[in-house]
Amino acid sequence: MPELPEVEVVRRGLAEHVVGRQVTSVEVLHPRAVRRHLAGSTDVVGRITGHTLGAARRRGKYLWLELESDSDSTDGSTDGEGPTEAVLAHLGMSGQMLVADQATPPQKHLRVLFSFADGGPQLRFVDQRTFGGLSVESLVAAGSPVDLLPAPIAHIARDPMDPAFDAEAVVTAVRNRRTVIKRALLDQSLVSGIGNIYADEALWRAGLHGAHPTASLTRGAVHAVLASATEVMAEALRQGGTSFDALYVNVNGNSGYFDRSLNVYGRQDRPCRRCGTPIRREPFMNRSSYSCPKCQSR
């Protein structure tokens, strides 16, 4: 479930179903699922087993589950020690986090399986294409205001749902890039959470073509496209995210409905919902861009 709304749907599901539960076993069924964890799968298993899962957090398309330290879980009095490590997850193109009863047969692409001390539903990382993965990372203080982030994602910019998102600073950074606006929207070090679907939808709403050079856009135009991205992702989140098929589902395996509300993505040759002109598909960075030839100026 790649883009921000879909990942947020998963984060909420994890917060509801696995936070506060103690992990008794972790099984890595495919080594590629933990390839980002350089110390290897035995180390991943050892660092998670026995810990209680703390808060479920997200930045952009990354999400992580804090691991409560032994002192947190054993002694009730806080001595100022918070979590120092977290299970970092990225869903890639096809990753799913599913909460499933032990009796549920293993999914075809089940990669990592977590079981809990309470004997309740398992957490299953399922990933057809294996572009996603899990790793255990130390938490580091980063940014201003300071956030506690898994070390490998300290370079990921705040997303538009972050209370500390600084739109003015992002507008400046975007306009300083010597590239085109769609590339900038997809650059997770400028603004995170936006992927191919929501970039195209935001550009359509703002009436801009993705090939527009950032340096030639006014501050107001960049603001407008960022605001459009924020709006479209918020609307998608309200509808449970976008899914065209069973690959993009929440922790209970259910799809969202935002695909019905898309205005351009995947609508090649169908009429623009604003002016009726057939939507155009163009190759872009080895993938596709969709736009209205009439209402998105180049």
Next chain:
DNA sequence: ATGACCACCTGCGAGC
């Protein structure tokens, strides 16, 4: 130091 490309995977539908 930036910006652009391509590899990393599996599965599905279209076309032959």
Next chain:
DNA sequence: TGCTCGCAGGTGGTCA
């Protein structure tokens, strides 16, 4: 029926 091709929500390493 079955093959090959193109395509899919993303990210990084590497090259210029």
